[in-house]
Amino acid sequence: MSETSGAFATTALSGYELLADPQLNKGTAFSEAERDAFDLHGLLPPSVLTLDEQVSRRLQALRGYETDLERYAFLRELQDTNETLFYALLVSNLEELLPIVYTPTVGEGCQHFSRLFRKPRGLFLSIPHKGRIDRILAHPRFDKVEAIVVTDGERILGLGDQGAGGMGIPIGKLALYTGCGGLHPATTLPILLDVGTDNPDCLADPLYIGWRNERVRGQEYDDFIEAFISAVVKRWPRVLLQWEDFAKNNATRMLDRYRDRLCTFNDDIQGTAAVATGALLAAINVTGVPLTEQRVAVLGAGSAGCGIASLIRAAMRDAGLSEREAATRFFMVDRDGLLLEGMTGLAPFQLPFIQNKQAIGDWKLSHPDKIGLLDVVRNARPTVLIGVSGQAGAFSEPIVRAMAEANKRPVIFPLSNPTSREEATPADIEAWTEGRALIGVGSPFPPITRDGARFKVDQTNNSYIFPGVGLGALAVGTSHVSDGMFMAAAKALASSSPARDNPKHNLLPPVSALREVAESVALAVALQAHKEGLVTDVAIDQIEQRIRAKMWTPGYIPYRRTA
Numbered sequence: 243m244s245e246t247s248g249a250f251a252t253t254a255l256s257g258y259e260l261l262a263d264p265q266l267n268k269g270t271a272f273s274e275a276e277r278d279a280f281d282l283h284g285l286l287p288p289s290v291l292t293l294d295e296q297v298s299r300r301l302q303a304l305r306g307y308e309t310d311l312e313r314y315a316f317l318r319e320l321q322d323t324n325e326t327l328f329y330a331l332l333v334s335n336l337e338e339l340l341p342i343v344y345t346p347t348v349g350e351g352c353q354h355f356s357r358l359f360r361k362p363r364g365l366f367l368s369i370p371h372k373g374r375i376d377r378i379l380a381h382p383r384f385d386k387v388e389a390i391v392v393t394d395g396e397r398i399l400g401l402g403d404q405g406a407g408g409m410g411i412p413i414g415k416l417a418l419y420t421g422c423g424g425l426h427p428a429t430t431l432p433i434l435l436d437v438g439t440d441n442p443d444c445l446a447d448p449l450y451i452g453w454r455n456e457r458v459r460g461q462e463y464d465d466f467i468e469a470f471i472s473a474v475v476k477r478w479p480r481v482l483l484q485w486e487d488f489a490k491n492n493a494t495r496m497l498d499r500y501r502d503r504l505c506t507f508n509d510d511i512q513g514t515a516a517v518a519t520g521a522l523l524a525a526i527n528v529t530g531v532p533l534t535e536q537r538v539a540v541l542g543a544g545s546a547g548c549g550i551a552s553l554i555r556a557a558m559r560d561a562g563l564s565e566r567e568a569a570t571r572f573f574m575v576d577r578d579g580l581l582l583e584g585m586t587g588l589a590p591f592q593l594p595f596i597q598n599k600q601a602i603g604d605w606k607l608s609h610p611d612k613i614g615l616l617d618v619v620r621n622a623r624p625t626v627l628i629g630v631s632g633q634a635g636a637f638s639e640p641i642v643r644a645m646a647e648a649n650k651r652p653v654i655f656p657l658s659n660p661t662s663r664e665e666a667t668p669a670d671i672e673a674w675t676e677g678r679a680l681i682g683v684g685s686p687f688p689p690i691t692r693d694g695a696r697f698k699v700d701q702t703n704n705s706y707i708f709p710g711v712g713l714g715a716l717a718v719g720t721s722h723v724s725d726g727m728f729m730a731a732a733k734a735l736a737s738s739s740p741a742r743d744n745p746k747h748n749l750l751p752p753v754s755a756l757r758e759v760a761e762s763v764a765l766a767v768a769l770q771a772h773k774e775g776l777v778t779d780v781a782i783d784q785i786e787q788r789i790r791a792k793m794w795t796p797g798y799i800p801y802r803r804t805a
């Protein structure tokens with residue numbers, strides 16, 4: 243264990259033990275004095291490097307690999323060996339490394355997790371160990387934990403059930419909490435709730451590292467989650483807990499059940515809603531079509547789709563539409579077509595978004611039995627088309643062309659992840675709309691050509707939101723995370739839109755600016771929490787300073803040895 247006191251840290255570890263601790267290890271950057279004090283001579287090559295030199299060396303090695311999956315494995319290994327160096331490398335190369343640490347490569351990382359697993363990181367809590375959760379969380383290593391990202395691995399990006407391999411996602415999300423939101427790595431904890439898997443490939447794989455069992459469901463699942471949350475709240479009463487990549491039958495249910503019990507939010511529902519709303523508000527500055535005149539079609543009426551619809555609808559109400567009028571503006575298309583009054587089998591969280599039969603009475607339909615997206619676009623003439631279905635290519639040419647026909651500047655956001663699951667590619671949308679669309683994608687794509695120059699389409703991903711929400715909430719110790727805080731985050735994001743100065747510019751700041759984005763989102767979120775009375779012991783004029791003070795910049799500090 244180590245203690246940090248401003249300019250130096252103390253530890254009783256030495257020699258191999260010190261080098262084996264990723265939170266303390268400096269590798270070749272241990273100074274001569276530290277090598278003397280901690281018995282490191284001989285264990286390290288004699289040359290002492292600076293952090294910058296270590297970063298250059300690792301970057302060179304990283305670039306030498308052939309595939310992104312190899313780069314992912316290399317970075318994970320580095321993270322588990324020397325966290326300071328990992329974050330120094332990440333922070334100084336966000337644009338290049340985010341697609342590896344995060345989407346799309348993290349998806350492959352999850353799919354290959356059983357083969358890539360080397361060293362422990364975070365916690366695997368499995369059903370057979372339900373009675374031991376308190377004991378597992380009690381380890382002193384976790385004393386400093388402030389932020390948890392938890393998944394049960396059932397809906398990993400658009401890749402479906404990855405079982406225990408889903409652990410890659412909380413690890414990746416928390417890498418952004420630190421890399422972008424500045425939370426100290428020792429305060430973050432990724433957790434995989436291993437409740438089994440229904441993925442036949444995992445179950446049949448002799449090397450699968452998870453609990454080899456079909457997914458536990460129903461009361462047994464709920465009891466396990468309850469045991470987990472109770473243990474978490476007991477261990478860290480003020481922790482921030484982010485739910486990530488739960489399947490749609492659990493995501494909203496768990497959020498509703500626990501949002502008043504602890505400081506918690508669901509990233510796929512609320513974080514995605516805020517980035518989509520922020521990007522839409524930014525697009526409105528360009529198109530000039532006010533929120534009160536927008537009509538929104540969403541493909542995929544699951545967690546993300548209904549979360550997005552809910553926040554945009556709240557923004558419409560803020561802009562002056564009545565509740566009833568705002569409700570008519572959404573066209574949610576799921577697997578069985580447009581969500582329509584009278585449909586059976588809808589989930590409770592979908593019910594607020596069903597269309598009225600009368601409202602579509604005069605639609606001309608090519609398939610009256612199942613109203614698909616093309617019929618919706620042709621008839622409703624939406625101004626905005628959002629994809630969160632995980633279905634590659636679902637925004638077909640006729641659909642995109644119909645958007646272009648109905649709108650001077652159609653807003654088209656295929657947001658599914660990873661890259662292989664996007665509903666359309668930016669290049670196709672650009673071609674099918676004659677360059678008139680305002681495009682946002684969930685995962686990175688190569689630049690398109692626009693006006694004869696290379697144009698990098700906005701990665702409209704909740705990574706623009708959750709690091710700032712976590713930072714803001716923790717900096718002021720908010721008791722809960724409210725919907726108002728996500729609206730504040732969306733507006734803060736929109737106000738940092740480069741298109742505000744020049745409509746030809748991007749809707750969102752570049753990925754390389756994610757640290758600045760997190761800081762401004764954090765400020766907006768914390769101010770909103772304060773306004774809503776969710777902050778009790780921080781004065782409003784201290785908030786900005788609190789946020790800055792909370793942001794850790796990767797760097798080494800000297801160590802002193804304790805007995």
Ligand SMILES: NC(=O)C1=CN([C@@H]2O[C@H](COP(=O)(O)OP(=O)(O)OC[C@H]3O[C@@H](n4cnc5c(N)ncnc54)[C@H](OP(=O)(O)O)[C@@H]3O)[C@@H](O)[C@H]2O)C=CC1
Nearest residue numbers: 399400490542544545546576577631632658659684703704
């Ligand atoms: N850009 C971003 O920041 C984010 C992107 N996402 C992405 O969005 C996608 C969905 O996530 P999430 O909402 O949590 O997942 P959900 O499973 O909750 O929702 C997806 C919905 O799409 C439906 N669907 C499946 N196939 C079709 C189809 N052919 N046509 C219409 N609807 C279909 C699903 O139905 P069924 O259940 O029957 O299959 C389900 O209702 C994922 O790819 C995810 O990576 C999510 C969060 C953030």
Ligand SMILES: CC(=O)C(=O)O
Nearest residue numbers: 399487510659703704
């Ligand atoms: C980005 C994200 O959270 C997802 O695709 O699930």
Ligand SMILES: [Mg+2]
Nearest residue numbers: 486487509510
């Ligand atoms: Mg997610």
